[in-house]
Amino acid sequence: xxxxxxxxxxxxxxxxxxCWARTRRxxxxxxxxxxxxxxxxxxxxxxxxxxxxxxxxxx
Numbered sequence: 001x002x003x004x005x006x007x008x009x010x011x012x013x014x015x016x017x018x019c020w021a022r023t024r025r026x027x028x029x030x031x032x033x034x035x036x037x038x039x040x041x042x043x044x045x046x047x048x049x050x051x052x053x054x055x056x057x058x059x
Contacts, residue, residue, distance in 0.1 A: 020045055
């Protein structure tokens with residue numbers, strides 16, 4: 001994490017979510033054990049990925 005993030009976290013109340021690629025992989029690998037929950041989680045993470053370019057392109 002950068003110093004800028006930690007400063008913004010303290011002053012603006014940001015919360016670090018974590019690495020979504022790693023989280024997505026965990027759910028992908030758990031599909032055999034619990035396909036319904038894994039599918040739901042993968043869909044939600046996919047939705048986050050879908051809106052990421054919108055926010056990344058903002059100044």
